[in-house]
Amino acid sequence: MAEPAVSFKRDLSEWRIVLVAWRLLALQAADPAVGAGMAEHSTYRAHPWRRVEHTLESGRRLFYQDAETLRREIARLERAHKRIRGTGPDGRPYDARDAATRAWVLLTLFECVVAMRRLGGDGYDAAQLEEAYAEFKEAVAAFELPDGELPASAKELPAYFARYAREKLEFTEAARFLMGDLLREAPRPRRLWFLGDAGWWVVRVVVARVMRELTVADLPPVVRERFGLVATRRGALLSFVVHRGVGGLVRLLPDRLRYRSPQEAAPAKGRYRPHRRDTRGSRVDRFFREVLDQTGDGFVTAHDLRAMAHNVCWQLELDEAAEARVYGAFDGWWEQLREAMDADGDGRVSREEFVAATVAGCDRDGAYLEQGLLPALRAVFAAADTDGSGFLEFDEYRAVFGGPRVHPVELSHGFRQLDADGDGRVTREEFLGGFTEFFTARADSTPGTQLLGRA
Secondary structure, eight states: OOOOOOOHHHHHTBGGGGGGHHHHHHHHHTSHHHHHHHHHHOOTTTOHHHHHHHHHHHHHHHHSSOHHHHHHHHHHHHHHHHHOEEEOTTSOEEETTOHHHHHHHHHHHHHHHHHHHHHTTOOOOHHHHHHHHHHHHHHHGGGOOOTTSSOSSGGGHHHHHHHHHHHTOOOOHHHHHHHTTHHHHOOOOGGGGGGHHHHHHHHHHHHHHHHHHHHHHHSOHHHHHHHTOOOOHHHHHHHHHHHHHHHHHHTTSOHHHHBSSHHHHSGGGOOOOOOOOOOHHHHHHHHIIIIIOSSOSSEEOHHHHHHHHHHHHHHHTOOHHHHHHHHHHHHHHHHHHHHHHOTTOSSOEEHHHHHHHHHHHHHHOTTGGGGTHHHHHHHHHHHHOTTOSSEEOHHHHHHHHOBTTBOHHHHHHHHHHHOTTOSSOEEHHHHHHHHHHHHHOSSTTSGGGGBTBOO
16 A cells, blocks of 8 residues: 655654654643643643643644634634743743744644654655755744744754754753652543453553663753663563564554544545534533532532532631621522422432533523622632632632542642632633533533533
8 A cells, every 4th residue: 555645744643643642741741831730730640641632632633623623723822822831949930922932832733743754764855855844944934933933944953953952941840740650649431441450560661661761762862961861671572572663563454444524534525523522521520429419429419519618618728608698699599409300309409400400401501600609709709809809819719619529730720710710819700711611512622611620
């Protein structure tokens, strides 16, 4: 079977990209701004597999889907990066919107595709490399980076990487953790549920050792030098066997097995339109488990709602009038739940009843959430806005929504998603709009769907 003309976008969609995914994360995390942002704003320690998945999925949206998907993804990244700024532990300020940092992150994606092919024994020749780079630059032009941030041609890339590595890269705490302890601590991926905790513990030890050896061997020599890492003979042999073996195998596979988006491998057949799965059910289920079901018994009763009201009032030390407003709003919410969902009249609503009724209610009636949830949230917002500013600061938000079942970093991420303009505070409209999106948006790409953190 003859290989088709070179295409960076098609190569990015190959399944073997996962072999260089850890290398990609390490290169990105070595930029001090990225490393600081990961340390303070990312959940990569608790959810490493999700971090890899999101990185690759973002690349997919950027490089090989339609113009509207590209526009939405850039807008999403702009919102996210607007909030990732601050001062690192070493006192240096960082900002994810820095043009040089953004160029580095984008170029590492291109460089890893080039490395994937080179390591697999089917590297680009000089002409193909220029062709692939031109395709890459055309796609990232939508980011509107300042002139000169990206090398003009592929032949300038080696000098760019060498200069950036020596002048900018550091073995940051995030990069060090990725290369060392993360895999030894990583939770079991959902797809490996059958291993159980004991089985995953054994596999994890082996995976951590293999991935470190492979990643160190695959890093560019200038980066290894910068980090003080040495590629062992065992690592070099492992890299050769794995990449050449997988590279040879995928070239024998049909497109439907070789690519994550097989339609893109044959663009003449029409534009690829991804199937959009309705994720509302899983989100509503999570809200039930982490927020509503205060006792953890699998049911919601009037006592659960009043316990939530009590928690709000206790955390915020409200006066009698404010407490009455909060309790009244939560009592009204319970009445709506009871009337709509308590089919057998036993005074409680099961998780299954809540999920099914909520999704169906939102489908049936655009004002469904106004019948219970939103009035309760207005009361919560008014109570949490302790200084009467009309905004919720993060400390005020955390006082209401923090708890033992919500990870602090996830809580911070949820707050940033609600903070649509990135000014560090949430208006009532942003607050209510975020919750409305959480219950009504069908896809997880909408900011409000992540108010409890990333699923």
